[in-house]
Amino acid sequence: MSILKCSDPIALNLWYAIAPLDEVLIGETAQTILLEQPIAYTRNHTGEIVAWVHDVASGGNPETDRLPIKERYGYFWTSLGTPDADIFPIPEYDEQDRRNIHAASFGVNVSAPRLVENFLDMGHFPYVHTDILGAEPHTEVKEYFVEVSKERDEILATNCKFWQPMAAAVASGGMDVDYVYRVPHPYSAVLYKSNPTDPERMDVIAIFIQPTSQETLRVHMLLSLLDESNDDISIRLFQQTIFGQDKPILENQYPKRLPLDPRAETPIRADKSAIAYRRWLSDKGITYGVIPAAA
Amino acid sequence: MIKLYDYELSGNCYKLRLLMSFLGVEYESKLIDFYPGNQHKSEGFRQINPLGQLPVVDDDGLVLRDAQAILVYLASKYDASGKWYPRDNPALLGQISQWLAFADGITATASAARLHDALFYTQIDVDAARAGANTLFRILDEHLYFAEEAGQDWICPGDHPTIADIACFPYIMLSEEGGVSRMDYPAIRRWCDRFKRIPGFTVMSGVFPAGPAVSGSIVSAA
Numbered sequence: 001m002s003i004l005k006c007s008d009p010i011a012l013n014l015w016y017a018i019a020p021l022d023e024v025l026i027g028e029t030a031q032t033i034l035l036e037q038p039i040a041y042t043r044n045h046t047g048e049i050v051a052w053v054h055d056v057a058s059g060g061n062p063e064t065d066r067l068p069i070k071e072r073y074g075y076f077w078t079s080l081g082t083p084d085a086d087i088f089p090i091p092e093y094d095e096q097d098r099r100n101i102h103a104a105s106f107g108v109n110v111s112a113p114r115l116v117e118n119f120l121d122m123g124h125f126p127y128v129h130t131d132i133l134g135a136e137p138h139t140e141v142k143e144y145f146v147e148v149s150k151e152r153d154e155i156l157a158t159n160c161k162f163w164q165p166m167a168a169a170v171a172s173g174g175m176d177v178d179y180v181y182r183v184p185h186p187y188s189a190v191l192y193k194s195n196p197t198d199p200e201r202m203d204v205i206a207i208f209i210q211p212t213s214q215e216t217l218r219v220h221m222l223l224s225l226l227d228e229s230n231d232d233i234s235i236r237l238f239q240q241t242i243f244g245q246d247k248p249i250l251e252n253q254y255p256k257r258l259p260l261d262p263r264a265e266t267p268i269r270a271d272k273s274a275i276a277y278r279r280w281l282s283d284k285g286i287t288y289g290v291i292p293a294a295a
Numbered sequence: 296m297i298k299l300y301d302y303e304l305s306g307n308c309y310k311l312r313l314l315m316s317f318l319g320v321e322y323e324s325k326l327i328d329f330y331p332g333n334q335h336k337s338e339g340f341r342q343i344n345p346l347g348q349l350p351v352v353d354d355d356g357l358v359l360r361d362a363q364a365i366l367v368y369l370a371s372k373y374d375a376s377g378k379w380y381p382r383d384n385p386a387l388l389g390q391i392s393q394w395l396a397f398a399d400g401i402t403a404t405a406s407a408a409r410l411h412d413a414l415f416y417t418q419i420d421v422d423a424a425r426a427g428a429n430t431l432f433r434i435l436d437e438h439l440y441f442a443e444e445a446g447q448d449w450i451c452p453g454d455h456p457t458i459a460d461i462a463c464f465p466y467i468m469l470s471e472e473g474g475v476s477r478m479d480y481p482a483i484r485r486w487c488d489r490f491k492r493i494p495g496f497t498v499m500s501g502v503f504p505a506g507p508a509v510s511g512s513i514v515s516a517a
């Protein structure tokens with residue numbers, strides 16, 4: 001294997017979602033980039049997914065440069081290093097009556113941590129997702145709890161509440177929505193929000209980020225919903241509309257990497273969950289996609 | 296009712312949503328899974344448009360493709376005021392057609408760069424697309440600068456915007472998603488701001504309403 005451009009050992013040893021399983025076809029080789037390293041993948045005759053590092057000069061060898069593969073949540077995952085843990089659990093994915101839908105993989109010109117932080121922030125709903133996920137004058141982010149979970153090494157934000165005009169494709173009007181956020185991976189996050197049709201259960205939306213460089217990424221969006229009335233296309237397009245609104249906001253963030261120094265940005269922008277996320281990244285010693293705090 | 300084969304993130308579909316919103320014409324959207332489903336390339340959709348492209352409009356059995364062609368049709372048929380496409384003014388019609396063709400050039404460059412960056416159309420030569428977009432933006436910026444000097448607000452002469460403005464707006468407004476900044480085109484930026492204030496203006500995902508007329512925008516907190 002050639003020398004990798006990414007020198008952050010933590011980032012190198014993580015698992016990353018690369019593509020939805022149904023887009024990996026027998027006899028077709030596709031290419032993408034992970035942490036600045038070009039990789040290629042295909043499905044071989046036995047139906048197994050194979051991925052390998054792919055250098056422009058040598059082309060790469062599917063046998064000797066082979067990368068580890070896992071299939072999870074409708075995507076295949078790989079790593080450029082040696083992961084010391086399994087991919088984080090999303091138990092809801094296996095519930096029989098859920099609709100598991102790949103919404104899209106989008107390219108965004110921003111660092112992965114900036115996208116995670118935007119995903120955690122409810123404050124932008126009324127301004128960016130006007131009349132869908134928020135509306136004036138319901139702009140207040142009420143007090144919520146944030147902790148590093150006791151069971152697992154992940155950030156957990158609970159008791160988040162927000163009034164939403166159109167919480168999901170299946171919503172028929174405004175409602176108070178409860179949210180729970182998990183950050184179980186430096187570049188991935190999972191949110192749970194009240195389902196408009198079943199008060200007892202929650203919809204799940206996950207973002208799995210594949211950093212292509214420190215300031216560019218590919219994000220894979222998974223929906224695991226309780227919705228018996230909309231077809232897959234409407235559900236998918238609803239989520240794409242939401243994400244299309246975030247995209248220009250994300251791409252206008254400056255600097256593109258996330259500053260981890262607690263004094264770097266104003267407390268309004270870096271709210272409670274953002275502060276916890278930045279500290280968690282700092283404690284792990286992550287350097288890829290961030291501006292580390294001065295020692 | 297008019298049926299629009301539609302995809303939210305498509306700037307070409309947005310052109311038609313804009314015109315119909317300005318005119319207050321009702322329509323029904325038939326949502327197409329453009330990405331990642333590639334539904335516009337399916338056998339079924341090619342029966343509707345053999346080019347495999349959005350948008351397409353079906354108005355009572357008349358099926359039309361190409362955003363610019365559809366703008367001409369809809370404005371001719373549904374704009375009683377005749378202002379968006381003044382059919383009795385040959386000089387103006389010539390100018391409108393010229394800028395409609397220019398708008399298709401914006402699709403081929405600025406929109407191509409956006410498809411490359413956001414939707415992984417990796418076969419696109421993104422440097423060539425960005426350079427092409429900058430060439431067109433430079434030309435339009437200069438044109439709009441002289442129009443302003445002559446007291447004109449819009450791409451074509453007159454006191455009312457035309458379908459030429461509609462055709463050029465979406466992929467200029469979305470250009471940053473393809474890495475094409477509008478920083479160096481101040482006349483274009485002023486024109487975008489005027490465009491957003493046309494009564495009936497509507498947004499698409501990725502385009503935000505005009506900020507308050509005097510001070511800055513509220514979106515900055517996001």
Ligand SMILES: N[C@@H](CCC(=O)N[C@@H](CS)C(=O)NCC(=O)O)C(=O)O
Nearest residue numbers: 305306307347348349350361362363
């Ligand atoms: N000249 C056409 C271009 C349309 C176009 O490029 N449409 C895009 C979607 S916004 C499309 O369908 N692209 C697929 C392709 O060209 O193969 C128009 O203005 O309508």
Ligand SMILES: [Fe+2]
Nearest residue numbers: 124128129246
């Ligand atoms: Fe958002």
